Amino acid sequence: MKSDALFALLRRRGYLWPSAEIYGGAQGLYDYGPLGAALKRRIEEAWAAWFLGLSEDYYLIEPSELLPEAVVRASGHLENFTDPEILCGQCASVFRADTVLEKVRPDGVDGLSPAEIAGLLAEAHPKCPKCGSDRLSVPKPFNMMFGVAFGAQGGERAYLRPETAQSSYLAFDRMCEVGRKALPLGVAVIGRAFRNEIAPRQLLFRMRSFTQAELQIFFDPAGFPVPFETVRSVEIPVLRADRRSEGRSDPARITAGALVGEGGLPEFFVFHLVQLYRFLTSELGLPAASVRFLEKSEKERAFYNRLQFDVEVRLDSLGGYREVGAVHYRGDYDLRRHAEGSGKDLSLATEAGQRVVPHVLEVTLGIDRTLWALADCGLTVAGERTIWKLPSFLAPVEVGIFPLRTKDHGPKAREVYEALRVEGIRAEYDSAGTIGKRYARMDEAGTPFCVTVDGPSIVPGTSETGTFTLRERDSMAQVRLALAPLLERLRAADRLPRPPPVHPNRPAT
């Protein structure tokens, strides 16, 4: 489906729509409706179950979205969190440099200095993408943080966090106090980040308010033990930087072992690439053939990142691979900067008795982008059916409950509905229209199961009394079940994914 058609479907079904829609919308802001909010929350819960399941020393916190100025000064965002902005002297439109240079440099301008971008402009003399004039300005840095006056006194500033990561770094010291004071220690945040994008576009892919799920793992650079043998033979699709520099754009499937052996990557890094890959493919159900890791070259990646692998999904709606998350080895940059900025010693005593500033491994996922990728890859038109192949544990509605005829079967269907709701099953009662139409509505919303209450369910004294027809979305298989086995079936399908227990961090207890 093309992007417009997909968005139209999601809007019609109440998954999402532009914020302040009755006012004509607000660029780069979207509201999630009932189904979208439910799906989004399930993705977040699945993420938490999976990544916090990697260790008992990984924790989820919920920090404030506002950061005092001292924090973003120390982190470097006040100075460096900029995009090159170009102004048209004719129509006064503002563009990102990569938009203006799209034709001469389709891969974007990440990693280029302002001087290099100015050079490209001088060479290519692009026209204004909007009015066609040649009166484009030289690029100047535009800070993408939203700043606010903080407090009544005036003068004090705070910023909406441009990434959730900073909140985890700020929490490191307190989390050490609260916990075992031992490494590795993981601090995760699922929450909003805010960026004043020069040109929001591609729907959920460049928003001004968006949700990230980020795990920051603090570890002793002398060693980050992981159970690497459990993943050594797993193949993941990787496009290394050297391969890219040769002009290749197809990923190669390489085993985790080879990425460490011939590839020269650290075990802890590859271990987490595999976990992210498994989460997206085996668990969320994104097609393995559409997912790839892209290594950023030294020039492209943020200067503090020692390694940066983006994870991308190939999307029909957006015409190619799009980044949904990443794994970053950030070194000691973050804690060192905040130790300097705050004057607080953020080093920790290691088992060897030395003090060390922990290094950080960051595993990050864009929740909105993942939701869009699930819609793009999952919504399929098969004949007259439009089906969203969502895994059960993600489905906003896990089961639709239908009385065949409202008058005769409504009361019993209501009973089934209430019995399932009490058990925490996400059930929806629907008696409107033909059974076919009700199936179609559920198919489109991603509901994996439908239960129909019909004559045999309520006629007493037969082998089918008190049984109901369960229909499975993908296979369309139907089976008659009584309430108890029905509940068990739904419960089993609804379990959040968890990685095999690894407990890499703790001594055996």
Next chain:
Amino acid sequence: MKSDALFALLRRRGYLWPSAEIYGGAQGLYDYGPLGAALKRRIEEAWAAWFLGLSEDYYLIEPSELLPEAVVRASGHLENFTDPEILCGQCASVFRADTVLEKVRPDGVDGLSPAEIAGLLAEAHPKCPKCGSDRLSVPKPFNMMFGVAFGAQGGERAYLRPETAQSSYLAFDRMCEVGRKALPLGVAVIGRAFRNEIAPRQLLFRMRSFTQAELQIFFDPAGFPVPFETVRSVEIPVLRADRRSEGRSDPARITAGALVGEGGLPEFFVFHLVQLYRFLTSELGLPAASVRFLEKSEKERAFYNRLQFDVEVRLDSLGGYREVGAVHYRGDYDLRRHAEGSGKDLSLATEAGQRVVPHVLEVTLGIDRTLWALADCGLTVAGERTIWKLPSFLAPVEVGIFPLRTKDHGPKAREVYEALRVEGIRAEYDSAGTIGKRYARMDEAGTPFCVTVDGPSIVPGTSETGTFTLRERDSMAQVRLALAPLLERLRAADRLPRPPPVHPNRPAT
């Protein structure tokens, strides 16, 4: 417990701490740590289960926190969302008028006009609360919204929403399209709101970023049917405005029926007071004797509110009753203003064939304040035990799993732990210190159950093989259970509260 002691305990256990703590904190901002984030999320889930359980036509959405300027202009916030601010000419401190006038007017200055406040100041001649000078300025209005420059072009403004309610009003039109186009229709938001408080204080009670759970119910003013008979005889503690004007401050216990009959309140309004009361007391476990509804007089309430009842909880830590939520009958103000502001017709065809602008009933709860109230009322010191009497479904950890001796009983305890986690039970494994210390840690964190794996659990061939000691926090009763009944027991205790099914809105289906 006093406020400082309670905060110290919550900070030590990692429930919450000041944001950007290593930088000395940020006034009015707090971060939730692992236990706090988990408890907060459980409160939110319980709220959603309860209030969305009132009708199948009540929905939860997740809108953006940023509102374009046109929205807050139409809603009146740009003009009116102000607090009177007083500046000291000596020390340059800034105060809220109610702080400066605390001694002469302990009930605050809600509802007074700037001129009236200026009159009080001229009469009382208060000193600066900080430096004692008498050089206090006349009060001037200070807008409490955080505004940001929106977009790169300059000139465009957006605001962090000062309440979640506006997002629901904006969504009304789309929600009608998506749904049945019938009233009543409920649109709920659980999320952050932001206020640049002149003087943040009382910890979670006046924050600059805080979480609200708000249900906006749109209804036909000609009738909002509720199953009032189900609540008619329920008594709730109410302090009416007329009683307050007589100088009384103790609530009277009045039945729902009497509040409608002699009290003259609409059934739909009282019905929702009862639901809020039940949620806070029977479900969350706040002591009934500490909760009261306070009616705001015409002068005190916002001018568009036809009725406003705050719900308050008496807190030792803050020295008296504090507001945690409210029920507001807002009339047609909100939709009328947004219809005017956006030019979009927000009226709906009623069954009688007329077009009507729906009225709004708002049920709102402060999640941070509720969390604090649960800590204040629930944390009790009994001899050497500090116990947090949290209901099971709210507890961040539902069950602690202890091996009696790690070496002998650790592997079996791990098995039990993993088996429960797979089933979605919030279990924590703890093998550190004596059993007594482990119980104490769990008691303080609000964990309702502990399971100990000991000799009989693993010695084969006895009646106790494969059974474990379950200890209940409040009764301290112990019982031996095998894994399957243990799981059932934990599951039953963990169910989120739901109101009895009412379905007031729909024709019988």
